[in-house]
Amino acid sequence: MTSTGTHIGPNQYNLTPDQMTEMEADVVTLLQELIRIPSVNYGEGKGDEKAVAEYCAAKLAEVGIESELLETGPNRVNVIAKIPGADLSRPGIVVHGHLDVVPANADDWSVDPFSGLLKDGYIWGRGAVDMKDGDAMFLAVVRAWARAGFTPPRNVLLIFFADEEAGSTYGSRWLVKNRPELFEGYSEAISEVGGFSVTINGGHRLYFVETAEKGIQWLKLTSHGDAGHGSFINPSNALTKLARAVTRIGEYQWPSRETKTGSKFFSKIAELVGEKYDPTNPRPLLKHIGGAARMMGATVQNTANPTMLEAGYKANVIPGSASAVVDGRFLPGFEHELADTIRELTGSDAEVEVLVRDKALEVEFDGPLVKAMCDAILAEDPDGVPVPYLMSGGTDNKALSDLGIVGYGYSPVKLPEELDFFALFHGVDERIPVEGLVFGVRVLARFLSNC
Helix, strand or coil: CCCCCCCCCHHHHCCCHHHHHHHHHHHHHHHHHHHCCCCEEEECCEECCHHHHHHHHHHHHCCCCCCEEEEEECCEEEEEEEECCCCCCCCEEEEEEECCECCCCHHHCCCCCCCCCEECCEEECCCCCCCHHHHHHHHHHHHHHHHHCCCCCCCEEEEEECCHHHCCCCCHHHHHHHCHHHHCCEEEEEECCCCEEEECCCCCEEEEEEEEECEEEEEEEEEECCCEECCCCCCCCHHHHHHHHHHHHHHCCCCCCCCHHHHHHHHHHHHHHCCCCCCCCCHHHHHHCHHHHHHHHHHCCCEEEEEEEEECCCCCEECCEEEEEEEEEECCCCHHHHHHHHHHHHHHHCEEEEEEEECCEECCCCCHHHHHHHHHHHHHCCCCEEEEEEECCCCCHHHHHCCCCEEEECCCECCCCCCCHHHHCCCCCCEEEHHHHHHHHHHHHHHHHHC
């Protein structure tokens, strides 16, 4: 979509200047306090969102917003709040974040990863970009509405999910399966990893709005052979077979594939830098997007990365079997290519089992909601260029799509050109600029007040 460039006027925040100032200060405090609650998800069901969920519920209650705490497992807690809109005949919008964060090894960090420290113009800590920044922005906007007595244009379902970082078993997947009535009357959603800025060659500042996600196939390879003494000659060694299969998969060069989202994204890059877009090979354009190439390079092809190995129990015993795990990610429309290629590469050396499978998503970068997203960004940054992009990972929008809800990644933040934003996801010294966070909450206030 190409925005009309019609900017929403200052009154379209539906907040006074003093209320805006209060919201901007609030989002900073909220993020710091959220980071200081270590809601770490270790996977395999080992996580604890209870304290941070109770914090969110308390912050909503503080301004008169009722919420439900829904515990789906021991200390696995989700927060649900319904905010009535002015036009009840319109489908509502789901605004969702997740409360869990991945672990952080404090020895690797230059600051305490759960300090929420404000330093050098940044807020530091685990979750600063994934995604307690978005949680803080969502909270700050609805709290500002409540203080101002503002009613949004349509119903808003605000949800903070548990367990996003480990498959959403106790979060969005559970709610979609067991509480689908919560989502009745809601047609669209926004969440994480979208609306952030990336400055490309030529000084063009793009805002990546997530409209597509790769699908997942986590695969287990198992090789069988003859068990025996480690000192004997063994032509049927399970580890050797597995190693051959894993090496072929790990070294395979996947071909470029064009998607609707990728075509729009790379066409815009080519236009801005004055180069040609080749649908069969957009990789040369990656050099123009800096650190974003880390993710975007994985969105022009399927990927399959070996991640785990398991075999044997003693140095002098050849085991009868060996296994590996491969993290496979497929583009929208190319799941069969991933599955067929993996089986071809594996051959007779190993059996292939699908451990986890999840769909790819792709929605249009068009329509009233997308226009409202673009207009809100352009109102705050007239030089910005909103573009759709395909995310290499996944979000809770996958679960909501099972109910027919169309989801986008849209938790905006304006970033310094020199910041390698993508390296901060699950990385060391995770941090977000205060100015970028304030920019984001202003954009969201505009968008949600006028969508």
